[in-house]
Amino acid sequence: xxxxxxxxxxxxxxxxxVSGGITGRAGxxxxxxxxxxxxxxxxxxxxxxxxxxxxxxxxxxxxARKNVxxxxxxxxxxxxxxxxxxxxEEKTKKYYQEKxxxxxxxxxxxxDAAWVISRQGGLNRGTRSWTRNFVTTPEERGVDKYKxxxxxxxxxxxxxxxxxxxxxxxxxxxxxxxxxxxxxGKKIVFEKADEPYENDTKMVIPKKCKYAxxxxxxxxxxxxxxxxxxxxxxxSSMGYSRCEFLVAGLAEFIRGLxxxxxxxxxxxxxxxxxxxxxxLGELGRTNRLISPEYGPMVRLCKVLTDLPMTVDKPIxxxxxxxxxVCKRCAEACPSGCISxxxxxxxxxxGEWNNPGHKAWFEDSPKCLAYWEESTSGxxxxxxxxxxxxxxxxxxxEIVKAASAKIPALDAFFNSMDKSFGYGRQKSAEKWWKTNHxxxxxxxxxxxx
Amino acid sequence: xxxxNSYWIxxxxxxxxxxxLLRFLWIVWLVFWAEAALGSKAELEPRALVISLxxxxxxxxxxxxxxxxxxxxxxx
Ligand code: SF4
Ligand code: SF4
Numbered sequence: 236x237x238x239x240x241x242x243x244x245x246x247x248x249x250x251x252x253v254s255g256g257i258t259g260r261a262g263x264x265x266x267x268x269x270x271x272x273x274x275x276x277x278x279x280x281x282x283x284x285x286x287x288x289x290x291x292x293x294x295x296x297x298x299a300r301k302n303v304x305x306x307x308x309x310x311x312x313x314x315x316x317x318x319x320x321x322x323x324e325e326k327t328k329k330y331y332q333e334k335x336x337x338x339x340x341x342x343x344x345x346x347d348a349a350w351v352i353s354r355q356g357g358l359n360r361g362t363r364s365w366t367r368n369f370v371t372t373p374e375e376r377g378v379d380k381y382k383x384x385x386x387x388x389x390x391x392x393x394x395x396x397x398x399x400x401x402x403x404x405x406x407x408x409x410x411x412x413x414x415x416x417x418x419x420g421k422k423i424v425f426e427k428a429d430e431p432y433e434n435d436t437k438m439v440i441p442k443k444c445k446y447a448x449x450x451x452x453x454x455x456x457x458x459x460x461x462x463x464x465x466x467x468x469x470x471s472s473m474g475y476s477r478c479e480f481l482v483a484g485l486a487e488f489i490r491g492l493x494x495x496x497x498x499x500x501x502x503x504x505x506x507x508x509x510x511x512x513x514x515l516g517e518l519g520r521t522n523r524l525i526s527p528e529y530g531p532m533v534r535l536c537k538v539l540t541d542l543p544m545t546v547d548k549p550i551x552x553x554x555x556x557x558x559x560v561c562k563r564c565a566e567a568c569p570s571g572c573i574s575x576x577x578x579x580x581x582x583x584x585g586e587w588n589n590p591g592h593k594a595w596f597e598d599s600p601k602c603l604a605y606w607e608e609s610t611s612g613x614x615x616x617x618x619x620x621x622x623x624x625x626x627x628x629x630x631x632e633i634v635k636a637a638s639a640k641i642p643a644l645d646a647f648f649n650s651m652d653k654s655f656g657y658g659r660q661k662s663a664e665k666w667w668k669t670n671h672x673x674x675x676x677x678x679x680x681x682x683x
Numbered sequence: 684x685x686x687x688n689s690y691w692i693x694x695x696x697x698x699x700x701x702x703x704l705l706r707f708l709w710i711v712w713l714v715f716w717a718e719a720a721l722g723s724k725a726e727l728e729p730r731a732l733v734i735s736l737x738x739x740x741x742x743x744x745x746x747x748x749x750x751x752x753x754x755x756x757x758x759x
Contacts, residue, residue, distance in 0.1 A: 627723075629718055
């Protein structure tokens with residue numbers, strides 16, 4: 236029996252819970268009970284609309300070049316950026332000479348190398364190609380395309396996504412406003428077309444691609460806990476590389492079923508917005524997704540498709556209330572870019588934010604500048620979040636459930652979490668001596 | 684039954700209901716903190732491990748002391 240079922244039903248009804256999962260007529264797959272593989276814990280509530288609302292009069296498609304990576308020179312000032320880069324180089328050399336743990340050659344080599352698969356793809360490039368790479372289509376096999384009910388199709392896709400490395404998967408109806416209006420100097424448009432394509436001026440997404448499959452990929456928690464060092468950067472890059480493999484594999488699988496698939500990681504549109512719609516988590520103080528199972532310890536990716544599937548609902552597990560009293564990410568942020576405001580608002584911090592949705596908006600250029608300043612990036616806000624846990628003791632599940640149901644206890648839980656020493660920086664030196672799981676992640680985590 | 688030498692005789696002292704409830708809660712409390720300590724060890728969380736272990740040991744020893752005290756009083 237799953238740990239979460241133990242809490243929900245108690246020992247007495249264990250038999251009922253177990254037998255519920257295996258009933259169904261002989262030879263008939265019971266999709267209803269199998270769908271529970273992909274359900275959130277019992278204390279997560281489904282809601283009709285994301286909790287942090289959207290102002291429909293304002294919210295619209297974002298130009299990707301406005302994001303902090305595309306316009307850092309504009310936001311930070313070119314001279315400031317040069318000076319920053321000079322300081323960063325000096326520091327890097329100094330750290331090499333000092334053989335400072337987390338900043339040595341081996342640490343940096345690991346961080347770089349973990350990008351290797353991620354670097355095989357880009358917007359409609361390589362592993363993220365919008366069209367078929369090599370998979371055999373049903374047409375070529377001389378058979379009809381895959382046909383099933385939307386709920387069966389959703390189950391099939393979620394099973395395949397997990398097989399390719401997704402920790403959690405959700406399906407949403409694609410809100411076009413989450414998709415960038417331009418990227419790489421080309422317009423991104425929705426047209427009546429059979430297949431996606433790209434020419435000199437535009438990139439075309441077929442209008443029939445009405446579904447967005449959102450996925451989380453678990454990052455190696457022992458790496459991120461060493462933030463800010465190259466060991467923690469290796470955790471992020473490993474997450475991105477696993478996203479790359481996941482979206483490439485899932486897109487080819489969908490094409491193999493006879494449907495269109497457009498894979499994407501951080502490109503193409505807001506993975507966070509899609510993931511919130513698909514019920515994978517809530518928006519936290521960091522203006523990033525916090526999942527009930529893994530907290531912020533996830534990377535996000537998505538695949539757009541025309542395969543009809545049952546869609547999931549947004550969720551509420553009391554995160555907004557928790558973030559109001561917690562502020563641990565803001566306290567741990569060395570650049571001071573995370574909001575300390577008690578309430579989320581519609582007020583953006585700068586052009587890098589897409590206006591029209593409620594959030595705790597962040598001062599992104601400060602964050603990116605600190606990545607350079609630290610010489611190795613930063614993940615402090617992920618490492619310190621009380622929702623980041625390894626899930627090896629029942630106490631975390633009890634606290635999460637109680638927080639979701641009794642928000643009045645949030646402040647108490649937060650101070651207990653601090654007292655127990657969670658979120659403290661781990662030693663990059665020790666990381667090399669630890670007996671890690673493959674990819675640095677425990678794939679059993681969050682699966683009950 | 685032949686003679687008392689062939690058997691262990693277990694005597695359970697009659698106690699009020701709330702005492703049994705307290706004993707049960709004490710066991711649950713101990714199991715909870717023992718599990719938390721083991722889990723924290725697996726999570727490589729040293730401070731959580733130490734705190735859980737201290738709570739477990741203090742609860743265990745306090746409970747045992749109270750129990751022994753009760754036995755002593757009863758014998759008197
Ligand atoms: S990554 Fe570091 S600098 Fe950026 S928001 Fe998080 S804690 Fe702050
Ligand atoms: S650290 Fe606290 S405030 Fe920040 S995202 Fe996590 S729960 Fe919210």
